[in-house]
Amino acid sequence: MSNLIAFLGTGSMNGAIMGGLLAAGYPKTDIIATVRRRESASELAERYGVTVIASEEESDSNAQAARGASVVIIGVKPVGVAAVAREIAPVLAPGAVVVSVAAAVSVEQLERDLPDGQPVIRTMPNTPARLGKGVVALSAGTHATREHVEKVVKLFSGLGLVVEVPEAQIAAASAISGSGPAYAFYLAEAMAKAGEALGLDAGLALRLARETVVGAGYMLDEPGADPAALRRAVTSPRGTTEQAIRVFDERGLPGIIADGARAALARSEEITRELDAAREQA
Numbered sequence: 420m421s422n423l424i425a426f427l428g429t430g431s432m433n434g435a436i437m438g439g440l441l442a443a444g445y446p447k448t449d450i451i452a453t454v455r456r457r458e459s460a461s462e463l464a465e466r467y468g469v470t471v472i473a474s475e476e477e478s479d480s481n482a483q484a485a486r487g488a489s490v491v492i493i494g495v496k497p498v499g500v501a502a503v504a505r506e507i508a509p510v511l512a513p514g515a516v517v518v519s520v521a522a523a524v525s526v527e528q529l530e531r532d533l534p535d536g537q538p539v540i541r542t543m544p545n546t547p548a549r550l551g552k553g554v555v556a557l558s559a560g561t562h563a564t565r566e567h568v569e570k571v572v573k574l575f576s577g578l579g580l581v582v583e584v585p586e587a588q589i590a591a592a593s594a595i596s597g598s599g600p601a602y603a604f605y606l607a608e609a610m611a612k613a614g615e616a617l618g619l620d621a622g623l624a625l626r627l628a629r630e631t632v633v634g635a636g637y638m639l640d641e642p643g644a645d646p647a648a649l650r651r652a653v654t655s656p657r658g659t660t661e662q663a664i665r666v667f668d669e670r671g672l673p674g675i676i677a678d679g680a681r682a683a684l685a686r687s688e689e690i691t692r693e694l695d696a697a698r699e700q701a
């Protein structure tokens with residue numbers, strides 16, 4: 420079987436996975452990608468040196484890319500996944516594994532539009548995968564064997580932490596690690612704004628906030644790092660940090676973050692239902 424990987428829909432997430440695999444040494448010549456627009460195709464081809472086909476130029480681009488690939492990674496928006504699955508179903512090579520990165524698209528929904536018995540892996544990655552610092556949660560589909568799971572785990576191990584979870588936990592993983600980089604960036608944005616409010620000029624406030632979140636991330640990356648212990652080490656008794664944390668606790672920041680994660684999970688469940696409803700109407 421070939422080593423060809425087809426990325427179908429190569430935007431933020433699939434682009435990050437492709438970038439991560441290339442940085443980990445996966446050969447360019449074993450990668451083919453699709454996008455919708457011509458401009459995206461040129462940008463991606465120039466940035467990564469891989470073959471990219473735009474569906475607005477070649478209507479069978481996804482089928483062209485998937486044909487002969489051993490791993491096909493679907494990275495379009497959830498609402499577009501079924502159409503892509505139908506486009507590639509007739510051309511999938513025997514033994515090919517179809518991987519989805521789409522939030523909220525269940526294994527059952529993925530399998531409906533693929534050939535009977537098609538091995539499928541549902542994943543929830545995040546964008547730091549581009550730097551080999553991502554998290555990928557994954558669940559095997561009905562017809563994926565241990566070998567299929569191991570093949571994808573091995574392939575994705577260059578992207579960061581890979582964990583297998585029951586499918587019922589993918590939406591929770593999405594609410595924590597899938598969306599999580601945005602929460603960390605939001606914190607950096609809020610810290611920069613707070614710095615401005617304290618009188619720092621905007622550029623300096625942003626640099627301080629950004630480098631601080633980066634530095635804290637590096638400390639969390641050390642073996643055995645415990646966020647609570649690291650926080651305590653910054654928090655001197657009767658010192659300044661203690662006052663900030665007191666306000667965060669009094670205002671219920673941990674509860675706000677839990678509510679945000681719950682809202683993300685609820686939206687995932689809602690999208691899954693919307694996809695079923697749209698299919699019934701079609």
Ligand SMILES: NC(=O)C1=CN([C@@H]2O[C@H](COP(=O)(O)OP(=O)(O)OC[C@H]3O[C@@H](n4cnc5c(N)ncnc54)[C@H](OP(=O)(O)O)[C@@H]3O)[C@@H](O)[C@H]2O)C=CC1
Nearest residue numbers: 428429430431432454455456459494495496497520521522
């Ligand atoms: N962004 C993230 O952090 C994460 C996203 N995901 C999931 O990844 C998927 C994609 O999200 P994201 O990367 O953010 O979205 P983007 O909009 O950045 O990427 C979508 C890509 O799909 C392309 N596309 C659209 N229609 C087609 C088609 N018919 N054939 C081929 N390519 C097509 C678009 O092309 P063009 O560029 O030309 O418009 C674009 O490159 C979603 O399902 C999302 O749930 C999962 C985890 C994290």
Ligand SMILES: O=C(O)[C@@H]1CCC=N1
Nearest residue numbers: 522593594597598599
């Ligand atoms: O916002 C979204 O729907 C996707 C899934 C997780 C991160 N981005």
